[in-house]
Amino acid sequence: MTIIISNSLKIKFLGGTLEVGRSAVAIKSRKTQLLIDYGIMIGFEPGFPMHVPPNEVDGIVLTHSHLDHSGTIPIFHIRGKMPVYGTPLSFELAKLLITDLIHISGYYLPFEYLDLQTMMDSCVKTNYREPRKVGDLTLELLESGHIPGGAQAIVESNGKRILYTSDFNSSNTGLLRGADQDYGNIDVLIMESTYASEEHMDRKTVEQRFINRVIVIVERGGTVLVPAFSVGRSQEILCILKKFQFKYSVTVDGMAKDANNILRRYPNYLRDGELFKSALNSAHWIKGWRDRRLATKKPGVIISPAGMLRGGNAIFYMNNISRKKENAIFLVSYQVPNSPGRKLLDTGKFIIRGKTMKVNADVDTFDFTSHCGRKQLIKTAELVGENAQIFLMHGAEENCQRLAKEIKTELGVNAISPSTGDVYNI
Ligand SMILES: [Zn+2]
Numbered sequence: 001m002t003i004i005i006s007n008s009l010k011i012k013f014l015g016g017t018l019e020v021g022r023s024a025v026a027i028k029s030r031k032t033q034l035l036i037d038y039g040i041m042i043g044f045e046p047g048f049p050m051h052v053p054p055n056e057v058d059g060i061v062l063t064h065s066h067l068d069h070s071g072t073i074p075i076f077h078i079r080g081k082m083p084v085y086g087t088p089l090s091f092e093l094a095k096l097l098i099t100d101l102i103h104i105s106g107y108y109l110p111f112e113y114l115d116l117q118t119m120m121d122s123c124v125k126t127n128y129r130e131p132r133k134v135g136d137l138t139l140e141l142l143e144s145g146h147i148p149g150g151a152q153a154i155v156e157s158n159g160k161r162i163l164y165t166s167d168f169n170s171s172n173t174g175l176l177r178g179a180d181q182d183y184g185n186i187d188v189l190i191m192e193s194t195y196a197s198e199e200h201m202d203r204k205t206v207e208q209r210f211i212n213r214v215i216v217i218v219e220r221g222g223t224v225l226v227p228a229f230s231v232g233r234s235q236e237i238l239c240i241l242k243k244f245q246f247k248y249s250v251t252v253d254g255m256a257k258d259a260n261n262i263l264r265r266y267p268n269y270l271r272d273g274e275l276f277k278s279a280l281n282s283a284h285w286i287k288g289w290r291d292r293r294l295a296t297k298k299p300g301v302i303i304s305p306a307g308m309l310r311g312g313n314a315i316f317y318m319n320n321i322s323r324k325k326e327n328a329i330f331l332v333s334y335q336v337p338n339s340p341g342r343k344l345l346d347t348g349k350f351i352i353r354g355k356t357m358k359v360n361a362d363v364d365t366f367d368f369t370s371h372c373g374r375k376q377l378i379k380t381a382e383l384v385g386e387n388a389q390i391f392l393m394h395g396a397e398e399n400c401q402r403l404a405k406e407i408k409t410e411l412g413v414n415a416i417s418p419s420t421g422d423v424y425n426i
């Protein structure tokens with residue numbers, strides 16, 4: 001009897017398909033199973049990727065610290081160590097964000113702080129372009145241009161190369177260099193689709209418009225509230241203000257302070273470490289309620305979570321800033337439908353603890369994205385070539401399906417938007 005041993009690789013989609021959140025993919029060779037990301041879906045109750053028995057997993061890749069990619073990894077550390085591969089910076093930022101997740105949603109989580117600690121003890125620090133063996137697979141991380149420390153992953157087995165872009169941005173921003181797209185030969189591309197139906201405005205135009213608007217508000221004696229996520233967007237705004245030599249008060253609140261203290265130690269991950277350091281040195285840091293109240297009373301910029309005005313100190317600031325018409329609220333992140341930020345943009349009203357508040361301050365939005373837009377996504381598919389199999393995930397259902405269709409018709413490449421649970425043989 002002849003036993004045929006297949007050398008084939010299997011890819012299984014565990015989450016983050018036809019949706020944004022709980023990203024997770026398994027790559028399985030004959031001997032090794034490697035997971036890439038194991039995120040969480042943040043909602044009223046959190047959602048998790050499909051279950052994988054920990055004894056069948058050889059390692060996990062952490063592409064970046066955002067919770068939709070990192071938030072459920074500690075579930076693999078309940079029974080002990082399990083290697084996690086990522087950049088040293090991603091681990092530090094992930095620890096910060098997952099600790100915060102445990103504080104806020106601990107009741108709903110299947111793991112606790114001790115398991116996060118075991119995860120941190122299991123980390124295999126992996127620099128960009130430094131290949132690592134995981135069983136019979138080889139893993140290489142490439143700069144993603146998305147957030148500091150973020151990576152794309154190339155997994156290789158028997159000459160077959162799979163590229164998982166994770167969240168990426170191929171253009172330079174104030175904070176980061178654009179993604180490293182020197183991919184070499186790729187057989188399978190797994191790509192994000194967050195902005196598959198949108199083109200981003202030219203970055204320079206966005207920066208100039210932002211700075212002009214901020215100066216107008218401050219020079220009329222107003223305060224500008226910039227609600228921003230603590231890791232990534234807050235630092236981007238700090239760098240832009242510094243780059244344009246903004247000379248008025250800049251105040252930073254929330255976890256961004258802890259994130260900045262970490263980033264200060266990793267200047268090489270940033271496009272211009274010196275610019276970042278001098279931006280940090282000239283900013284004011286909120287230490288308590290007194291500082292917070294004072295900040296709202298003087299002309300300047302306040303950068304504070306949350307990006308979509310849900311939670312953080314958003315309610316305090318909105319209460320104090322939105323009533324006066326000389327002030328402004330400038331949204332710099334994507335506002336998901338039904339979020340307080342989206343409602344503010346659509347209706348000019350803000351809902352505080354069930355009460356609707358009329359907003360007298362100016363409200364505006366600026367596209368400081370850290371993801372590729374439609375054109376860049378298509379270009380990446382083109383770069384990888386016509387012989388690759390393409391999978392699209394990390395996008396709303398219609399965005400994943402639409403991008404698959406466009407890539408197929410425009411480039412003649414096989415593109416699919418898989419569902420969670422789908423398995424493909426490569
Ligand atoms: Zn991300």
Ligand SMILES: [Zn+2]
Nearest residue numbers: 066068069167
């Ligand atoms: Zn993401």
